[in-house]
Amino acid sequence: QEQAKNKILIETTLPNIADRWKELKLPIHNDRSKILEISNKIKNAMDSKWQAVSQIQEVVK
Secondary structure, three states: OHHHHHHHHOOOOHHHOHHHHHHOOOOOOOOHHHHHHHHHHHHHHHHHHHHHHHHHHHHHO
């Protein structure tokens, strides 16, 4: 169970990218409504992800 808990919490690759994050070019839409639509989709996806993590943690308890 402890191994499963650790697997859930470790998910980032940020330590591996060093300063390469500075080279990222992110496209930003000009249409405010499109920006809001994309933002809402991302927020919903992240909320769902963390809800799933919480549910998995409850199963492990």
